[in-house]
Amino acid sequence: MQVQIVDHPLAAARLTTMRDKTTDNAAFRAALSDLTQMLVYEALADAPTATVSIETPLTAFDGARLATPPLLVPVLRAGLGMVEQAHAMVPEAHVGFVGVARDETTAEPVPYLESLPDDLASLPVFVLDPMLATGGSMLHTIELLVARNATDITAVCVVAAPEGVAALERSGHPVRLVVAAVDERLDETAYIVPGLGDAGDRQFGPR
Numbered sequence: 001m002q003v004q005i006v007d008h009p010l011a012a013a014r015l016t017t018m019r020d021k022t023t024d025n026a027a028f029r030a031a032l033s034d035l036t037q038m039l040v041y042e043a044l045a046d047a048p049t050a051t052v053s054i055e056t057p058l059t060a061f062d063g064a065r066l067a068t069p070p071l072l073v074p075v076l077r078a079g080l081g082m083v084e085q086a087h088a089m090v091p092e093a094h095v096g097f098v099g100v101a102r103d104e105t106t107a108e109p110v111p112y113l114e115s116l117p118d119d120l121a122s123l124p125v126f127v128l129d130p131m132l133a134t135g136g137s138m139l140h141t142i143e144l145l146v147a148r149n150a151t152d153i154t155a156v157c158v159v160a161a162p163e164g165v166a167a168l169e170r171s172g173h174p175v176r177l178v179v180a181a182v183d184e185r186l187d188e189t190a191y192i193v194p195g196l197g198d199a200g201d202r203q204f205g206p207r
């Protein structure tokens with residue numbers, strides 16, 4: 001599996017803001033939005049383009065556009081904080097939604113929402129979720145996509161645990177990971193260390 005770590009001083013600065021426990025909800029959301037812009041920019045670096053013939057004020061010119069804009073799939077709740085910025089980067093993209101909440105005792109994913117196109121063959125898909133911890137929520141989402149014939153899936157995350165990366169690798173699904181940092185480990189409650197806490201709570205408050 002391809003793992004692309006977005007290692008840039010501006011990405012590191014936004015991630016530091018997100019990690020800081022004194023950052024309030026609004027500043028956390030703003031840093032996540034900025035960081036999403038960088039992650040999506042990097043995730044699309046090798047995307048195929050199609051030629052668009054235009055006229056500049058001076059002459060004819062063959063420009064470019066994305067050949068196939070990806071379907072954006074935020075994983076609720078925390079992925080909601082990424083979708084507006086990702087959509088601003090790719091305004092022509094369609095958007096699907098998946099809702100999963102981890103059981104707080106077992107850390108198992110509990111699905112509660114699925115709103116996706118029926119057929120994803122030949123469509124790239126960007127799954128937006130800031131946190132990849134055990135990998136359970138991401139794997140659930142990927143399985144929904146693969147069941148709809150997706151063969152080109154990118155997980156766009158902020159922080160991953162090595163355990164989550166390994167789970168994606170083991171799955172054998174057609175996925176690559178674009179992430180700002182791979183942290184040290186999971187703790188005994190399956191939170192990422194050093195991490196940033198609960199990405200949903202830090203944007204929207206406790207549920």
Ligand code: PRP
Pocket residue numbers: 075076077078079100101102103107109129130131132133134135136137138164190198199200201
């Ligand atoms: C968080 C996060 C991921 C999941 C990662 O969501 O946004 O979806 O945990 O953990 P995993 O890799 O072990 O599955 P959470 O379940 O806390 O729900 P929320 O976004 O509604 O807060």
Ligand code: URA
Pocket residue numbers: 078131133190191192193195196197198199200
């Ligand atoms: N989900 C989060 O929001 N944070 C973690 O550290 C692990 C799962």
